[in-house]
Amino acid sequence: MENLLKIKDLHVNAGEKEILKGLNLQINKGEVHVIMGPNGAGKSTLANVILNNPEYTRTEGDIIFENENINDLRTDERAKKGIFMSFQSPEEIPGISVQNFIKSAKVAKDEKPVRIFEFKKNLEQTMKDLNMNVEYSNRDLNVGFSGGEKKKNEILQMLMLEPKLAILDETDSGLDVDAIKTVSKGINMYHNENNGVLIITHGTKILENLHVDYVHILVNGKIIKTADGSLAQEIEKQGYEAYREEKANG
Amino acid sequence: MAKTQVDDINRSIYNIKNEDNYSYKMQKGLDEKIVREISSMKNEPTWMLECRLKGLEMYNKLEMPTWGPDLSVLNMDEISTYVKPKSELNTSWEDVPEEIKNTFDALGIPEAEKKSLAGVGAQYDSEVVYHSLQEDLLKQGVIYTDFETAVKKYENIVKKYFMKCVPAEDHKFAALHYAVWSGGSFVYVPKGVNVEIPLQSYFRLNSPESGQFEHTLIIVDEGANLHFIEGCSAPKYNKVNLHAGCVELFVKENARLRYSTIENWSKNMLNLNTKKVIVEKNGVMEWVTGSFGSRISMLYPMSILKGDNAKMEYTGISFAGEGQNLDTGLKVVHGAKNTASVVSSKSISKSGGIATFRSNVVVAPNADGSKSNISCESLMLDDWSVSDTIPVSNIGTDDVEFSHEAKIGKISDEAIFYLMSRGLSEEEAKAMIVRGFASPISKELPVEYAAEMNNLINLELEGAIG
Ligand SMILES: Nc1ncnc2c1ncn2[C@@H]1O[C@H](COP(=O)(O)OP(=O)(O)O)[C@@H](O)[C@H]1O
Numbered sequence: 001m002e003n004l005l006k007i008k009d010l011h012v013n014a015g016e017k018e019i020l021k022g023l024n025l026q027i028n029k030g031e032v033h034v035i036m037g038p039n040g041a042g043k044s045t046l047a048n049v050i051l052n053n054p055e056y057t058r059t060e061g062d063i064i065f066e067n068e069n070i071n072d073l074r075t076d077e078r079a080k081k082g083i084f085m086s087f088q089s090p091e092e093i094p095g096i097s098v099q100n101f102i103k104s105a106k107v108a109k110d111e112k113p114v115r116i117f118e119f120k121k122n123l124e125q126t127m128k129d130l131n132m133n134v135e136y137s138n139r140d141l142n143v144g145f146s147g148g149e150k151k152k153n154e155i156l157q158m159l160m161l162e163p164k165l166a167i168l169d170e171t172d173s174g175l176d177v178d179a180i181k182t183v184s185k186g187i188n189m190y191h192n193e194n195n196g197v198l199i200i201t202h203g204t205k206i207l208e209n210l211h212v213d214y215v216h217i218l219v220n221g222k223i224i225k226t227a228d229g230s231l232a233q234e235i236e237k238q239g240y241e242a243y244r245e246e247k248a249n250g
Numbered sequence: 251m252a253k254t255q256v257d258d259i260n261r262s263i264y265n266i267k268n269e270d271n272y273s274y275k276m277q278k279g280l281d282e283k284i285v286r287e288i289s290s291m292k293n294e295p296t297w298m299l300e301c302r303l304k305g306l307e308m309y310n311k312l313e314m315p316t317w318g319p320d321l322s323v324l325n326m327d328e329i330s331t332y333v334k335p336k337s338e339l340n341t342s343w344e345d346v347p348e349e350i351k352n353t354f355d356a357l358g359i360p361e362a363e364k365k366s367l368a369g370v371g372a373q374y375d376s377e378v379v380y381h382s383l384q385e386d387l388l389k390q391g392v393i394y395t396d397f398e399t400a401v402k403k404y405e406n407i408v409k410k411y412f413m414k415c416v417p418a419e420d421h422k423f424a425a426l427h428y429a430v431w432s433g434g435s436f437v438y439v440p441k442g443v444n445v446e447i448p449l450q451s452y453f454r455l456n457s458p459e460s461g462q463f464e465h466t467l468i469i470v471d472e473g474a475n476l477h478f479i480e481g482c483s484a485p486k487y488n489k490v491n492l493h494a495g496c497v498e499l500f501v502k503e504n505a506r507l508r509y510s511t512i513e514n515w516s517k518n519m520l521n522l523n524t525k526k527v528i529v530e531k532n533g534v535m536e537w538v539t540g541s542f543g544s545r546i547s548m549l550y551p552m553s554i555l556k557g558d559n560a561k562m563e564y565t566g567i568s569f570a571g572e573g574q575n576l577d578t579g580l581k582v583v584h585g586a587k588n589t590a591s592v593v594s595s596k597s598i599s600k601s602g603g604i605a606t607f608r609s610n611v612v613v614a615p616n617a618d619g620s621k622s623n624i625s626c627e628s629l630m631l632d633d634w635s636v637s638d639t640i641p642v643s644n645i646g647t648d649d650v651e652f653s654h655e656a657k658i659g660k661i662s663d664e665a666i667f668y669l670m671s672r673g674l675s676e677e678e679a680k681a682m683i684v685r686g687f688a689s690p691i692s693k694e695l696p697v698e699y700a701a702e703m704n705n706l707i708n709l710e711l712e713g714a715i716g
Pocket residue numbers: 014015017019037038039040041042043044045046055
């Protein structure tokens with residue numbers, strides 16, 4: 001299996017506080033990974049630090065993408081290498097349309113101009129696949145979008161930008177059943193044997209129709225358990241209580 | 251990247267520095283001899299010389315402004331007030347001397363003329379070197395000429411309106427303007443004529459240590475309609491240049507005028523410009539302004555809503571970068587019943603730039619049923635830049651709807667991260683956020699100018715990092 005992302009002994013601070021405390025993770029091409037864990041465990045921190053959000057500081061450890069150490073790369077450089085994150089709360093950008101934004105991002109990422117006609121056709125088709133109103137492509141990016149619309153818009157960007165690794169930070173949280181199904185469909189459309197998916201979630205609805213290779217439990221800044229897809233069902237039923245205790249004991 | 255390359259070309263466009271190849275350059279300073287010399291070179295009627303001398307007298311009497319930016323960098327003894335270019339007034343670009351034509355070519359003026367303008371005036375230093383107007387507008391009686399021609403050819407109209415909107419006593423630099431004015435545009439749109447395609451005058455100052463003092467006088471007669479665009483730029487020099495133009499506008503009953511400005515003076519320019527309109531009954535005045543350049547600007551377009559139901563809309567943006575102090579705003583006088591003013595202003599400051607927006611609303615006691623809505627939004631790109639709004643109002647009646655809203659914000663790191671996470675560089679991300687912030691204004695501009703404005707934003711943000 002070809003290695004996509006490898007995280008070694010990662011320690012991360014937000015301000016003075018250590019959030020990630022020696023985290024290890026390896027994702028190979030073609031794999032779907034799921035991270036579950038209680039609120040405040042450090043899940044979003046992990047997603048953000050993989051893209052080098054300046055809010056967070058890596059104090060120790062390495063992030064390796066396609067066998068290259070990317071510790072010192074800027075956010076945009078990492079994005080261009082093919083890392084994508086669906087934000088837990090996507091930003092609103094007034095005055096910039098969805099369409100222009102995705103086009104600019106595509107031009108930046110691919111470092112070549114897009115063919116406008118082809119791009120528009122592709123965008124419209126993808127929006128239809130995601131049950132999005134095509135008119136939204138002319139609306140200001142995320143401005144006045146409902147929670148569900150914002151999340152679908154993240155999946156739209158993922159499908160249009162075709163990253164190698166997609167990190168989805170609670171994309172399903174707060175969505176109704178139909179919207180979760182749509183998101184799940186989008187992940188299915190995206191995923192293939194050459195890319196990887198890292199899904200941060202509290203539920204299993206988003207995982208239906210997906211083959212999950214690994215589920216990791218993240219508690220208090222560390223991955224304390226890794227198992228196959230069935231672990232997700234177990235967590236959904238029983239919650240994190242058992243693992244909290246483990247944390248307290250260890 | 252392809253885009254960056256375009257920006258580079260554009261930067262050099264604004265900075266094209268031709269040799270100081272004048273046919274005459276007035277000795278520096280300002281005195282009666284100089285004023286008389288300008289007048290006699292222009293061969294103008296005596297009444298105009300008298301206006302100039304009145305201007306000079308007022309200039310010597312009036313104090314420097316006691317508020318706003320520090321103007322101590324200005325020394326009139328170091329400024330040449332009149333620079334005659336090596337070109338006559340032409341009606342064909344072919345006849346404009348090559349070096350000057352190339353400059354306007356690079357600025358895209360002849361190209362825009364072909365595509366989207368009904369008439370063009372191009373001024374180089376103190377004189378207009380090119381003028382045109384579409385045949386069908388000529389036939390409908392529209393007049394669009396350089397101001398010198400207007401003084402001679404349309405003397406009666408000019409005499410009736412000149413100095414009537416902006417008096418020489420207005421302030422020190424209006425007085426200075428009247429003493430040494432040169433160049434500019436005159437437009438008359440006859441009753442009921444709808445000029446569907448915009449006219450544009452472009453002002454280029456090439457000569458170092460000089461001033462530009464163009465006079466623009468526009469009369470839109472009853473029921474007529476005009477969109478006039480003004481553009482300006484200059485290459486950057488080490489020493490101060492001065493711009494003290496004056497714009498006098500008359501919007502008659504039921505008439506409509508849109509006056510758009512894209513100002514991109516170089517950062518050694520002091521832009522002390524005066525603009526004013528008198529709007530008659532049911533008339534509509536629209537100001538659209540993009541201010542990017544100059545070291546110091548003091549510019550507060552004023553609207554006198556003189557007739558019932560007269561209306562003024564102001565849509566403006568200013569961008570103050572390193573070393574710039576852009577003190578802008580507007581003044582409106584509601585002088586009749588049911589008059590309305592709507593103001594939407596945005597300002598951006600970065601790298602220590604200062605952007606101040608002053609609004610001054612006066613509602614006369616007889617202006618019952620009037621409305622004034624002012625909204626100002628500022629975006630600061632870093633911690634050491636300054637944005638400020640200074641509202642003043644003087645409301646003389648209770649029967650009025652007045653609102654003032656000011657929002658000041660900083661560019662959000664999270665938004666920058668969001669855009670960068672999609673592959674945009676930090677500069678591109680910031681430029682995109684700023685373009686988005688500015689878009690309600692750029693939407694008001696003709697397409698090419700919106701594109702130019704976006705280019706200017708990209709340009710400003712390009713040098714921002716590293
Ligand atoms: N920018 C920040 N500054 C300080 N503390 C932060 C910051 N971001 C997150 N934290 C803290 O780090 C911990 C982990 O947060 P987060 O990664 O968002 O958790 P999760 O996504 O697992 O719910 C929480 O205690 C949170 O309050």
